[in-house]
Amino acid sequence: MVLVKGIFNQPNQLTYKGFAPKIVQAFKKSKWRDNMDSEQKQEQTRVDRVVEQIKTEQVHIEDLYAKAQQETKNVEKNYSQNAKVNMIEADDRIETAAEIQQQKGLVARTIENEAILNRQITALKELEKSPYFGRIDIKGQDESSSEPLYIGISSFADQNGNFLVYDWRAPISNIYYNGTLGKVSYDTPAGHMTTELVKKRQFVINDAKIVHMFDINETVGDELLQAALGEQNDEYMRNIVSTIQKEQNDIIRDTTSDLLVVQGVAGSGKTSAILQRIAYLLYHSRASLNADEIVLFSPNRLYSRYISDVLPSLGERNMRQLTLAEFFSRRFEGLSVESLFDRYENNPKLALQEQALQDWQESAECIHAIQEYVEQLSVADLKFNDINHKGEAFFAKEEIAAIFASFPTSISLPNRFVKTKNELIRRLQKRTLQEIKKDWVQERINQIGDEQYHNIVGRRHFKSYDEENRFIGSAIVKQSFQIIDDAIYNNYFIDAYQQYQDFWQWTKTPEGIHEETWNNKINNFVQNLEFHKLNLTDAAPLLMLRDLIVGSGVNRKFQYVFVDEMQDYSIAQMMYLKHAFPKAKFTLLGDSEQSLFKDVTAPQELLDHLEDALQVHKANLITLNRSYRSTAPITKFAAALLPDGDQIQAFSRDGAKPLVIESQPENFSSNLIQLCQTELDQNGSVAILTKNQTESIAVEKLLHKKFHTHLLNDGDLSLPKGLVILPIYLAKGLEFDSVIVYNTSDVNYHNTKWRGTLYTMASRAMHQLSMISNGPMSRLILDLNSDLFEEKELPKKSLKQN
Ligand SMILES: Nc1ncnc2c1ncn2[C@@H]1O[C@H](COP(=O)(O)OP(=O)(O)OP(=O)(O)O)[C@@H](O)[C@H]1O
Numbered sequence: 001m002v003l004v005k006g007i008f009n010q011p012n013q014l015t016y017k018g019f020a021p022k023i024v025q026a027f028k029k030s031k032w033r034d035n036m037d038s039e040q041k042q043e044q045t046r047v048d049r050v051v052e053q054i055k056t057e058q059v060h061i062e063d064l065y066a067k068a069q070q071e072t073k074n075v076e077k078n079y080s081q082n083a084k085v086n087m088i089e090a091d092d093r094i095e096t097a098a099e100i101q102q103q104k105g106l107v108a109r110t111i112e113n114e115a116i117l118n119r120q121i122t123a124l125k126e127l128e129k130s131p132y133f134g135r136i137d138i139k140g141q142d143e144s145s146s147e148p149l150y151i152g153i154s155s156f157a158d159q160n161g162n163f164l165v166y167d168w169r170a171p172i173s174n175i176y177y178n179g180t181l182g183k184v185s186y187d188t189p190a191g192h193m194t195t196e197l198v199k200k201r202q203f204v205i206n207d208a209k210i211v212h213m214f215d216i217n218e219t220v221g222d223e224l225l226q227a228a229l230g231e232q233n234d235e236y237m238r239n240i241v242s243t244i245q246k247e248q249n250d251i252i253r254d255t256t257s258d259l260l261v262v263q264g265v266a267g268s269g270k271t272s273a274i275l276q277r278i279a280y281l282l283y284h285s286r287a288s289l290n291a292d293e294i295v296l297f298s299p300n301r302l303y304s305r306y307i308s309d310v311l312p313s314l315g316e317r318n319m320r321q322l323t324l325a326e327f328f329s330r331r332f333e334g335l336s337v338e339s340l341f342d343r344y345e346n347n348p349k350l351a352l353q354e355q356a357l358q359d360w361q362e363s364a365e366c367i368h369a370i371q372e373y374v375e376q377l378s379v380a381d382l383k384f385n386d387i388n389h390k391g392e393a394f395f396a397k398e399e400i401a402a403i404f405a406s407f408p409t410s411i412s413l414p415n416r417f418v419k420t421k422n423e424l425i426r427r428l429q430k431r432t433l434q435e436i437k438k439d440w441v442q443e444r445i446n447q448i449g450d451e452q453y454h455n456i457v458g459r460r461h462f463k464s465y466d467e468e469n470r471f472i473g474s475a476i477v478k479q480s481f482q483i484i485d486d487a488i489y490n491n492y493f494i495d496a497y498q499q500y501q502d503f504w505q506w507t508k509t510p511e512g513i514h515e516e517t518w519n520n521k522i523n524n525f526v527q528n529l530e531f532h533k534l535n536l537t538d539a540a541p542l543l544m545l546r547d548l549i550v551g552s553g554v555n556r557k558f559q560y561v562f563v564d565e566m567q568d569y570s571i572a573q574m575m576y577l578k579h580a581f582p583k584a585k586f587t588l589l590g591d592s593e594q595s596l597f598k599d600v601t602a603p604q605e606l607l608d609h610l611e612d613a614l615q616v617h618k619a620n621l622i623t624l625n626r627s628y629r630s631t632a633p634i635t636k637f638a639a640a641l642l643p644d645g646d647q648i649q650a651f652s653r654d655g656a657k658p659l660v661i662e663s664q665p666e667n668f669s670s671n672l673i674q675l676c677q678t679e680l681d682q683n684g685s686v687a688i689l690t691k692n693q694t695e696s697i698a699v700e701k702l703l704h705k706k707f708h709t710h711l712l713n714d715g716d717l718s719l720p721k722g723l724v725i726l727p728i729y730l731a732k733g734l735e736f737d738s739v740i741v742y743n744t745s746d747v748n749y750h751n752t753k754w755r756g757t758l759y760t761m762a763s764r765a766m767h768q769l770s771m772i773s774n775g776p777m778s779r780l781i782l783d784l785n786s787d788l789f790e791e792k793e794l795p796k797k798s799l800k801q802n
Helices: 021-029 033-084 090-128 169-179 222-229 246-252 270-284 301-306 324-331 340-346 352-361 364-375 396-405 413-436 439-447 449-456 465-491 496-506 513-529 536-550 573-581 603-614 632-640 663-684 693-703 752-764 798-800
Strands: 005-006 132-139 147-152 163-167 183-188 191-207 210-217 260-265 292-297 320-322 388-389 393-396 559-562 585-590 619-624 660-662 684-689 709-711 723-727 735-743 766-776
Touching: 005 536, 033 163, 033 210, 090 585, 132 169, 132 413, 132 573, 147 169, 147 449, 163 169, 169 191, 169 246, 191 222, 246 270, 246 619, 246 693, 260 270, 260 573, 270 292, 270 559, 270 632, 292 513, 320 324, 324 536, 352 364, 352 693, 364 496, 364 603, 388 465, 393 396, 393 413, 393 585, 396 413, 396 559, 413 723, 439 465, 449 465, 449 693, 465 536, 496 513, 536 573, 536 735, 559 573, 559 632, 573 603, 603 619, 632 752, 632 766, 660 663, 663 693, 663 723, 663 735, 684 693, 693 709, 693 723, 752 766
Parallel strands: 147 163, 260 585, 260 619, 292 320, 292 559, 559 585, 660 766, 684 723, 684 735, 709 723, 735 766
Antiparallel strands: 005 210, 132 147, 132 191, 183 191, 191 210, 388 393
C-alpha cells in the first residue's frame, strides 16, 4: 500500500466514494490517531488563513477590474469619436489613420488588461474553494529543518511576496508528482537542484474545509485517484492536476522533444495528459507562446466540446481545435473531401489491390514521389489555366507560361511562381487603367445612381470633373476585375488537379500494384472531380503537390501541433501536417489497438517511421499501459478481447463484471429496452454504441418511443445526458457511465478484425458495460475466459412487462 500515514479528523464520516472501508478501519486504530486532530486542525487553520488572504486579494482585484472596465469604456468612446472625424482631406486622413491605429492599440491593451484581471478573479474564486491539493516538505542540504510548500491550481502570494500556494506547474512542484521521499531533484531556470523530500501530503478540500488528508510516499496515492475515478461522468472532461501520475507527468513536462509520441492504452489518460501539457507549456513560455499558436487535431466535434472546459478550469485559454476533415475542407474550397467517417461508413471493405494502392498513397513513399516529381518539373510540364473574365481568356495560359519561363531556372519553383503572380498583378493594374477609358465604363459612370455614387465617392471632394471621372471609373473597373484579382491571389491559374494526374502518369507504378488498378485510380479521381468530390487518400498528396509548386499552405505561426487518435492518420497526412506547420513541435497520441481503419503497429516501429518521415532531431516515445477510465472488471474484459491485451494494466477499482446478454431474435427488442431502463435507473450517462450509422438509426427507431433518446451524428456539437446512440467512430475519446454495445452477435462480429472495434467500444465504459446480441453471441466474446463476464438471461416475466 502506498499510504504511509493518513489523517482523518472525522473517520466516521469517511463515506467519500471510492475510499475502501479497510482503509478507514486501519486509520481508526492507527497510532497516528492521537496526532490527527491537532495536525488537521493546524492544517485547517492554515487553510482558513490562506482563504482569508485570498478573499482580501479578490476584493482588491475586483476593484481593479471595475476600474479597468471603466477605462475600456472611456477608451472605446474616444476611439469611436476619433474614427468619425477628419475623413475629408488627404493629410487629415493620414493623421486620423495614425491616431486610430494608436487608439486601436489602446483599446486592445485595455481589453487585454481587463481579461487578465477577469482571469485572476476566476482563479481566486477557485482557490477560495480549494486553495491547494498537495504539500511537500523539503529540506536543503545545510538546513536543520524542512520547509512546507503547498501546491494548487495556481500560485498565490501574500503581500510580502511569500508564496502561500505554488502553481502545480512551477519547477518545484515537479517533486510532488515525481519524487518519492528522500533525495529528489528538479530543474529550475537556474539549473538542476537537489533537495530532500521529507513529507508529501495530499488534501481534498471542498468549500475551504479539509475533507481528507493523506501522507504518501509515492507519486499520487491510489486512494485519491480511486475517489476521483469513482465519480459519475460529467458533460465535460475535468482537469486531473491533483492526481497526475508519474508517466503522465513525463508527458506533461517534456519541453525538449520535437516529436513526442504517446502510445497509451484506452483510458490511460492520453487526452488528459495533453491538455495539462498545453496548460504547462503556456505557463512555462508565457512570454513567447500563446494559445492561438497551438493547434489540436481532434477526432470529432463531440470530443472537441467534451474537452473544452479543461484549460479554462486551469485558468488558461483554449488552443485552436480542428478535425482533419475541417482542415482539408478549408484547403479545398468547392470540393467535398471524404471524411474518415464517410470512408468508414461507405467503404469498409477494399479489394486487395485497392487496399495496396491506398496503403501506398498513405505512405511516406508517395509523398517522396511527389517531392521528386516537383523537383524535375520544367515550365513545359506545368499545367497552367487561362484566367477568364466574362467567358474569355483575360490572361491566356500561354501568356502565363511565358511570364513564368522568363524567370531564370536558378530561382526555385515556388519563387518563380510568386514572381509570376506579381507580374500578373502588375499587368492587371495596367489593364485596369486602360479599361477606364473604354466606352462601357463611361456608360456605367453616366448611369450611376445616387446610392452607388455615394458608396464609391463617400465624402471625397475632387478638384476637377476628370479627377472624379477617373476615380469612379477605376472603382467600377476594379469591381469588374475582382474575379481576376481573386484568381491570381488564389493561384487558380495553375491546375493542380491536372498536375496531379500528370504526376500519376509520370510516377512508376509501385511494386505489387497492377497497371489496371493504377489506371482505374486516375479515372476514379477524374470522375470524382466532376462531382466535386475528393477521396481522403488523395487529399494529402494533392495538397503537397500544390503547395510545393506554388509555395503556399505553410503556417509558421504555430509552435505546437497536437494530434489525438493518431492511429487514424496516415504517414502521408502526418507529413503534410509537418509541412503545413514547419516550426511546430509535434505531440502525437494514440492507441494502435483502437485503430478502426488499420492494422496494429508496434509503438517503437511507429516512432521510427514517424521520426524518419517527419525529419525531426529529438524524438521521444512514452507508453502508458495503465488504464484509469474503467473499473478493473471492465478493463480486464476489454483487454482480453485483444490478442496482446495482457500488457494493459487495470487500475484497481471495483465494479460489476460486464454483462453478456444473448437474446433470441423475438426477445431482442424487449431485452434491449429492459437493459436500457436498468442502466438509466443507475447511471447518469448511458451510451448505445453501434458499428455504424445505419445501426444507430435502427436503434433510435426502436427506442425513441420508450425513452428520450439522442441519436448523435458527425455534425453534433454537444453530448447530452441520458440515453445517447452513436456509432463507435463518433465515440472516440469519449466516455460514459454505462455502455451498451449493440448487437454483438456472431453474424455482426464474426471476423477477428473486429476485435479492435469491440475493444474500443468496451473501453468507453466507466462503471458498467453490457454486450447484447440478436441471435448467437459473437465467438470473439464467448471465447473469452468466462470469469471475465457474467452471462445474463433476462427473466421472461419482466420481458413481458415491457
Ligand atoms: N491521473 C489521473 N487522475 C484522475 N483521473 C484520470 C487520470 N488519468 C486519467 N484519468 C481519467 O481517466 C479517464 C480516461 O482519460 P483520457 O480520456 O485522458 O484517456 P485516453 O488515453 O485519452 O483514452 P482513450 O484513448 O480511450 O480515448 C478520464 O476520465 C480521465 O479523467
